[in-house]
Amino acid sequence: MNDAALHLLVALGVGLLLGVERERHKGQGPEREPAGIRTFALVALLGGLSYRVGGVAVSAVALAVVGLAAVAGYVASTDDDPGLTTEIALLVDFLLGALAQRDAALAAGLGVGTAILLAGRHRLHVLVRDTLSEREFHDALLLAACALIVLPLVPNHGIGPNHALNPGTIWRLVVIVMAMQGAGYVAVRTIGARYGLLLTGFLGGFVSSTATIAVMGRRAVKEPPMRRIATAAGIASSVATIVLLAAVVGAVSVPVLRAVALPLILAGVAAAGYAIAFALRAVRQPEPELLEPGRAFDLRVALLLAATVAAVLLIAGELNESLGRTGLIVGTAAAGFADSQSAAISAAALTSAGHATVTTAVVATLAALTTNTLSKAVLAAGLGKLRYALAVWPGLALILAGAWGGFAITRLP
Numbered sequence: 001m002n003d004a005a006l007h008l009l010v011a012l013g014v015g016l017l018l019g020v021e022r023e024r025h026k027g028q029g030p031e032r033e034p035a036g037i038r039t040f041a042l043v044a045l046l047g048g049l050s051y052r053v054g055g056v057a058v059s060a061v062a063l064a065v066v067g068l069a070a071v072a073g074y075v076a077s078t079d080d081d082p083g084l085t086t087e088i089a090l091l092v093d094f095l096l097g098a099l100a101q102r103d104a105a106l107a108a109g110l111g112v113g114t115a116i117l118l119a120g121r122h123r124l125h126v127l128v129r130d131t132l133s134e135r136e137f138h139d140a141l142l143l144a145a146c147a148l149i150v151l152p153l154v155p156n157h158g159i160g161p162n163h164a165l166n167p168g169t170i171w172r173l174v175v176i177v178m179a180m181q182g183a184g185y186v187a188v189r190t191i192g193a194r195y196g197l198l199l200t201g202f203l204g205g206f207v208s209s210t211a212t213i214a215v216m217g218r219r220a221v222k223e224p225p226m227r228r229i230a231t232a233a234g235i236a237s238s239v240a241t242i243v244l245l246a247a248v249v250g251a252v253s254v255p256v257l258r259a260v261a262l263p264l265i266l267a268g269v270a271a272a273g274y275a276i277a278f279a280l281r282a283v284r285q286p287e288p289e290l291l292e293p294g295r296a297f298d299l300r301v302a303l304l305l306a307a308t309v310a311a312v313l314l315i316a317g318e319l320n321e322s323l324g325r326t327g328l329i330v331g332t333a334a335a336g337f338a339d340s341q342s343a344a345i346s347a348a349a350l351t352s353a354g355h356a357t358v359t360t361a362v363v364a365t366l367a368a369l370t371t372n373t374l375s376k377a378v379l380a381a382g383l384g385k386l387r388y389a390l391a392v393w394p395g396l397a398l399i400l401a402g403a404w405g406g407f408a409i410t411r412l413p
Helices: 003-023 037-076 085-099 104-119 121-131 134-153 167-191 196-222 224-252 254-281 299-323 325-336 340-352 358-411
Strands: none
Touching: 003 037, 003 085, 003 104, 037 085, 085 104, 104 121, 134 167, 167 224, 167 299, 196 224, 196 358, 224 254, 224 340, 224 358, 254 340, 254 358, 340 358
């Protein structure tokens, strides 16, 4: 089969896929919608053939004809509120058929995405009208603005000592943190409260595992029967922290992520195993009530993390310039007492800029994870009292053992 025939078959396949979805919703009798499976299949094939025959010029004429036919069908509709979905889908169908002649894979993917969008209309309507609140809608707009408007405008080059500070990297971190918080919020709204405190702790780790362990410690003191599940939730927050740590490091430097992958995997497995063990022991405990969900994300948390990263990058860049490898490790380890992600990103960014080796960045990342874990241990004792701390400390120790054990394995000849 030659390329032309294959691309035309892709166009026909896209048309059939969209046509099947529209056929299921066109109705019956004289009030049914005019376009179904055959119409969509032929329109997509028309888009491909017109592009093959005469390129963009012929395709434009054919698209105009399809557009006039769609308008005629809309005018002839007897519905009080016919909508424009089918008519717009018909035009998209034609364009996808034409696109398939240039990029079959892209056209096929967009065709599947379009079919999913059309098929999910009822759920989307319920989400927008009944489920999504005004505040959540504004949060979604804010995230979209940060990702699609601000991010492309931010300079993407290094400044400061050793050109260590990249504004583009910093703002990309803001978007990532906001998206991760939003994903956790959506999970809570979708799944509900029946998974209890364990889910709350895990999702809280995407914002601040240190703060989550402190909050769980206070709850363990106020409600002693909840101590085991609070311990599991606190350690589960460290699992989320490790996932977030991998995500933000990978966003800055893929080589560093590859090098630190095994230590992070082993640390995550240790944290998850310890949390599950405590959760299984607490399954007979009454399920705690979840707090009412607030905003989808906290922009202040993302901005504070980004500001911390920027400060650490400048300090680490200066230390690295004056002290070399030792300065970078000392700087990131000190920053880890406040936040492990910012310190790890700093090391990864310096590596990406060519001012530090991958091994140095890995050691600095694990040093930051170590100091951050020590902060959690101190807060667990201070806010959760001794019994909570004695339950949490072994889990934190296992996390560090997994991380440094993984590093030792990667260094073996």
